[in-house]
Amino acid sequence: MFKKILIANRGEIALRVIRTCREMGIKTVAVYSTADAESLHVRFADEAVCIGPPQSSESYLKMSNIISAAEITNADAIHPGYGFLSENAKFSKLCEEHHIKFIGATGEMIDKMGDKANAKATMKAAGVPCVPGSEGIILDFKDCIKVALETGYPVMLKASAGGGGKGMRAVWKAEDLKDAWDSARQESKAAFGNDDMYMEKLIEEPRHIEIQVIGDSFGKACHLSERDCSVQRRHQKLTEETPSPFMTDVLREKMGNAAVLAAEFIKYEGAGTVEFLVDKHRNFFFMEMNTRIQVEHPITEEVVNYDLIREQILVAAGVPISGKNYYPKMHAIECRINAEDPYANFRPAPGKITTFHAPGGHGIRIDTHVYAGYMIPPNYDSMIAKLITTAQTREEAINKMKRALDEFVIEGVKTTIPFHRQLMDHPDYISGNYTTKFMEDFVMK
Structure with missing residues (x-):
């Protein structure tokens, strides 16, 4: 060790x-x-x-x-x-x-899965369902037109080296393709120093559901079920939950098996997440693999009673995993508390925290590094805390989150606490009827 x-x-x-x-x-x-x-x-x-x-x-x-x-x-x-x-x-x-x-993953593993076009080709070879689209990088705009026609509109242009929603453009009709191609490449070049693009079929009414996996150095992998990350703004996750309200036992088994297949095919070592888009008919398609621990890993830990960081360390030290899959026994929700003003288009709000009171009680977990008197620097990501509630049912987890958000006091800077409080009262969220497009119609009151 x-x-x-x-x-x-x-x-x-x-x-x-x-x-x-x-x-x-x-x-x-x-x-x-x-x-x-x-x-x-x-x-x-x-x-x-x-x-x-x-x-x-x-x-x-x-x-x-x-x-x-x-x-x-x-x-x-x-x-x-x-x-x-x-x-x-x-x-x-x-x-x-x-x-x-x-x-974490080896350099070779990151190279294989970090480039989205290569990752898709690898997953196709493994037999994991993939979104229809280009076979690797699009060579030029002429090739782009051809792939779009073969795939069928609407399509999504994506930066091969992308992340965080940069270099992505939805294209609904042929006449918009050139502008999307040019602007996506320009944004990708500026963000990643690489303007390689690939194309996928645009999945309508999609949900973003990811499967947590762990692989060891002996080629064995297991999954720890799903997280639903569909509530997003500009492709940045705002809240996550497990189990997904959209999930069925059959779908969980299929997606879990596909994620383990993906991990074992590339002999993945460490904690990773296989991310899928799921359409309204519950067809699922590989999107990407994150070869690291995720921000939202605590909700998985809470529902299966499993320390993912500990397991990362054990696997890195050469300890084999048990090999069994894990399934949620409870329901957990995570709200990302960011230093942003939700009433001003989520504008970043760095500054000094003058008052900080964290909620407590049964089923409440807070992961944070801030405190009263802490100065939030403007140089980094605006997330300052993660509030996690865990309960026997989804309804109880939501009610617990409402109570915890009401107790959570952060003064001196604007935060997303008011947004999350309104989200927990939104009828579509309460019913579990949301997709990655949810935030397009959400209005702060």
């Missing part, structure tokens, strides 16, 4: 990893930018190393600084959390070259 793990991340996920490491008797090293000197992950780690200024490119994305921090503290493993370098093949390989265990 590892003696010391460096967490190459910040905020609540860094604190989350530190907690499990401490329970396992493993020493921890926090890294931080100058903007995060007062963050709780710095305070609760055994050691902390400043790796640069506030800009991510000069700190949390600076591979040489992170490797140096691991070497000077004699860390024998690095946990990347999510975001930043968690799905960076070069960083995974760099850790290997320096004889530091990367707690």
Whole structure:
């Protein structure tokens, strides 16, 4: 087992990893930018190393600084959390070259699944259902026209190196294709330094349902059932729940088996998520695979009583998994609390938190790194907390979330708490009748 793990991340996920490491008797090293000197992950780690200024490119994305921090503290493993370098093949390989265990996918695995066009081709070969569309990268606009005609409108153009909704364009008719092609490539080039595009059939009334998987170094994988992440704004998830209100036992078995098939086909090691689009007829199609821990992993932990971070560490240390699949015994909902103003088009709202009161009680979990007096820096993602409720039924979980949101007090900055409170009263949410288009018609009151 590892003696010391460096967490190459910040905020609540860094604190989350530190907690499990401490329970396992493993020493921890926090890294931080100058903007995060007062963050709780710095305070609760055994050691902390400043790796640069506030800009991510000069700190949390600076591979040489992170490797140096691991070497000077004699860390024998690095946990990347999510975001930043968690799905960076070069960083995974760099850790290997320096004889530091990367707690995540290998560089080869990330290369295979990180590029969406390659991932789709790999999943087709594995026999996992995929959305109809281009076979790999679209060569040029002439090829784009041909693929669109073969696929049939509406279609979705996607950046091959994309994420977070960047480089994506829905095209409903042929005359709009050229503008979508040009703007998607331009956005992708600016965001990722790569303008390669691929195309898929646009799934109407889609739900975004993902399956949590764990694979070990012996080629064995299992799943931990689904999470419904359909409530999104600009392809960014706002709230998640498990089990999905759209799910049936038959569909869960089919999707779970497909996710395990995907993981075992590529001999996946570590925690990962196989993401699917599910249409209104409950046909499901592979969308992408995230080769890391997800923001929303706590709801899975709550309904199957399973520490995913602990399992990541065990698998990285060479411990085999049990091989059995896990199914939800309860219902859990997560609301992402962001420092954003929901009444001003979710505009980011960094600043100083003057008052912070967290809700409590049975079935309430809060993952956060902030406190009264904490200064939210403008340099990073605006998520400051995750509020999770767990209960015997979905109705109870919603009612518990309403009560918890009413108790949650954060003053000094605007947050998305009012949005989530209104969401929990929305008739379509209460009935489970929502898709990825839900937010297009949602209006704050």
